[in-house]
Amino acid sequence: MGMDEKSFEERMLECGTMLSMAQTVDAQENWDAVACFQPFFGFGRLVMRRTDAAHGQVLRELVYYEDEREVELHPFEFTSKEYHGVDVTYLVYPAVGEPFWTGAEARKLMFCLMMLHQANERQELVHDSIFYRYHDPQTHHTNMNFYADRCDEYIKNHTIADYTALAVNLSNFTNLNLKIGSGNCDTVLVKYMNLLKGGLDEDEVVSRYSGDQFALLIHKEHLDQILEILRGVNIQYGPDKQDVVLISAEAGIYNLHNEVSNYHHIIQAISSALNTAKNSIQLQFAYYDRSTVDSALRRKYFESQFEKALKHEDIQIYFQPKVSLKDYELIGAEALSRWIVDGKVVPPDSFIPILEETSRICQLDFYVLEHVCRSMHSWISHGVKPVKVSVNFSRRHLSNQNLVREIVAVLDRYEVPHQYLEVELTETTIDADFEALKSLVYELRENGIEASVDDFGTGYSSLSLIRDVPFKVLKIDKSFLGDANMQSARERSMIKHVISMASDLGMDCICEGVESMEHVQLLKENKCYMAQGYFFNRPLPQDEFEQVLLG
Numbered sequence: 185m186g187m188d189e190k191s192f193e194e195r196m197l198e199c200g201t202m203l204s205m206a207q208t209v210d211a212q213e214n215w216d217a218v219a220c221f222q223p224f225f226g227f228g229r230l231v232m233r234r235t236d237a238a239h240g241q242v243l244r245e246l247v248y249y250e251d252e253r254e255v256e257l258h259p260f261e262f263t264s265k266e267y268h269g270v271d272v273t274y275l276v277y278p279a280v281g282e283p284f285w286t287g288a289e290a291r292k293l294m295f296c297l298m299m300l301h302q303a304n305e306r307q308e309l310v311h312d313s314i315f316y317r318y319h320d321p322q323t324h325h326t327n328m329n330f331y332a333d334r335c336d337e338y339i340k341n342h343t344i345a346d347y348t349a350l351a352v353n354l355s356n357f358t359n360l361n362l363k364i365g366s367g368n369c370d371t372v373l374v375k376y377m378n379l380l381k382g383g384l385d386e387d388e389v390v391s392r393y394s395g396d397q398f399a400l401l402i403h404k405e406h407l408d409q410i411l412e413i414l415r416g417v418n419i420q421y422g423p424d425k426q427d428v429v430l431i432s433a434e435a436g437i438y439n440l441h442n443e444v445s446n447y448h449h450i451i452q453a454i455s456s457a458l459n460t461a462k463n464s465i466q467l468q469f470a471y472y473d474r475s476t477v478d479s480a481l482r483r484k485y486f487e488s489q490f491e492k493a494l495k496h497e498d499i500q501i502y503f504q505p506k507v508s509l510k511d512y513e514l515i516g517a518e519a520l521s522r523w524i525v526d527g528k529v530v531p532p533d534s535f536i537p538i539l540e541e542t543s544r545i546c547q548l549d550f551y552v553l554e555h556v557c558r559s560m561h562s563w564i565s566h567g568v569k570p571v572k573v574s575v576n577f578s579r580r581h582l583s584n585q586n587l588v589r590e591i592v593a594v595l596d597r598y599e600v601p602h603q604y605l606e607v608e609l610t611e612t613t614i615d616a617d618f619e620a621l622k623s624l625v626y627e628l629r630e631n632g633i634e635a636s637v638d639d640f641g642t643g644y645s646s647l648s649l650i651r652d653v654p655f656k657v658l659k660i661d662k663s664f665l666g667d668a669n670m671q672s673a674r675e676r677s678m679i680k681h682v683i684s685m686a687s688d689l690g691m692d693c694i695c696e697g698v699e700s701m702e703h704v705q706l707l708k709e710n711k712c713y714m715a716q717g718y719f720f721n722r723p724l725p726q727d728e729f730e731q732v733l734l735g
């Protein structure tokens with residue numbers, strides 16, 4: 185007989201009071217509630233076992249009160265199956281008297297254990313809501329919330345540079361699911377994660393990202409040991425020796441440094457490196473290349489901020505003077521875009537190619553034209569004689585039937601005489617574009633606006649282009665000049681012939697990229713009398729250019 189003389193009802197009443205007390209003190213350990221039962225029911229050992237209902241795997245076993253009785257004891261067993269796929273089993277051993285419970289005692293114990301179970305479950309819920317915030321319910325390893333918190337903590341402590349981050353993807357895991365079944369695959373996952381985590385310290389992290397992907401945060405000196413596992417390991421998933429699979433994984437690796445400022449950047453970096461590894465036939469591991477992601481970020485920035493930059497005039501117009509080589513007087517200027525980001529001047533090479541992928545470039549060109557016309561209007565109204573200013577127009581405009589009408593509308597709105605604008609166009613290799621270019625240049629000419637071929641000599645169909653399209657100006661690309669002292673006879677001869685051909689065709693010829701006195705000499709010898717380049721001026725902000733204009 186395991187219970188003392190008090191009536192069952194009396195004991196339940198006292199027990200309920202104790203139970204509510206145990207709960208109100210916010211017991212950390214689920215089992216604190218149990219303590220109140222023992223004196224009243226006289227039980228000895230109590231075991232609570234939580235098992236995964238699907239696989240029978242024991243998740244947790246707690247033993248309360250060890251008993252020292254020599255005889256073999258027969259516990260009362262009660263199992264509750266109702267909680268989140270987890271079975272909870274209680275085993276209650278009698279502390280005194282017979283080594284087994286009588287039927288009447290067992291019925292009473294049943295009530296008692298149901299109460300205990302309810303109390304326990306309530307606390308388990310609290311525990312789980314904390315546990316599953318940071319753990320993956322399937323593998324019970326940590327999840328990405330945990331990973332994010334560790335990253336942020338190490339960034340804050342300035343220890344992040346001690347770590348390497350990895351994104352890991354198990355190879356062919358989908359096929360493995362088909363081959364050995366999802367239950368066995370789950371076992372493989374858990375074992376694999378245990379293996380990864382096994383050789384690491386407390387502060388290192390192995391978190392489940394999704395399905396068969398993990399994120400790791402490890403000490404730099406542990407990278408080799410982790411890569412050794414990723415190259416391939418055998419994992420046993422069943423009781424038989426043959427129940428073994430070889431698991432290998434691809435990884436994206438990022439050697440962290442002190443400038444890393446947030447978790448999102450780390451995730452983006454390792455994911456992009458992992459993608460490189462996954463898309464490569466030869467590479468199993470890819471290291472994050474800062475420049476790749478930086479350029480992706482830059483692209484995103486320019487695309488998303490473009491409208492705002494136009495509105496707030498963060499894109500500014502610089503003017504680069506064009507100079508006569510006869511008297512070194514100012515004869516014109518080229519308008520060039522500069523994007524001001526955080527007070528820094530970003531040159532067009534960084535953003536023009538991105539804008540050129542969409543019609544944003546057309547918006548930019550009209551924005552430049554508008555600013556140029558506004559400036560010219562202001563110069564004229566202040567009695568300053570303007571010079572001809574050239575504006576670059578992208579080839580993307582060629583599909584716009586109304587282009588010339590729209591250009592003229594801007595000029596007229598600011599009352600700028602048409603001869604003060606020059607439109608710079610680059611060469612084209614596409615036939616359809618060629619026809620469009622030809623009619624565009626004709627139409628501009630009909631409206632008193634001159635056009636120039638920009639970067640002449642860098643494209644292809646140069647000769648038919650200048651034969652068939654009535655360009656007024658030929659701009660020889662800076663690559664023709666090179667180092668004037670080092671030029672070969674062949675290059676000198678090419679410059680000479682390009683210049684004389686332009687003059688035979690009745691075109692004006694200007695050379696860009698003039699950087700030295702030698703360049704000036706070379707051009708003059710060949711009778712090219714217009715130049716643009718650093719030797720005279722760099723592209724200048726509007727106020728500085730106005731100083732030059734005023735002489």
Ligand code: C2E
Nearest residue numbers: 520521531532536552576577578697698699716717718719
């Ligand atoms: P581009 O039209 O050929 O402009 C001349 C480029 O040569 C300018 O580069 C100018 O700064 C540079 N340059 C001038 N003198 C020298 C020199 O002596 N030496 C060297 N090495 N370079 C010199 P920038 O301003 O960087 O512009 C690059 C290109 O971006 C321009 O080439 C043009 O094609 C394009 N671009 C600039 N602004 C606009 C725009 O508003 N619209 C369009 N569609 N394109 C633009």
Ligand code: MG
Nearest residue numbers: 518576608638
């Ligand atoms: Mg140009």
Ligand code: MG
Nearest residue numbers: 638639659696
């Ligand atoms: Mg050019």
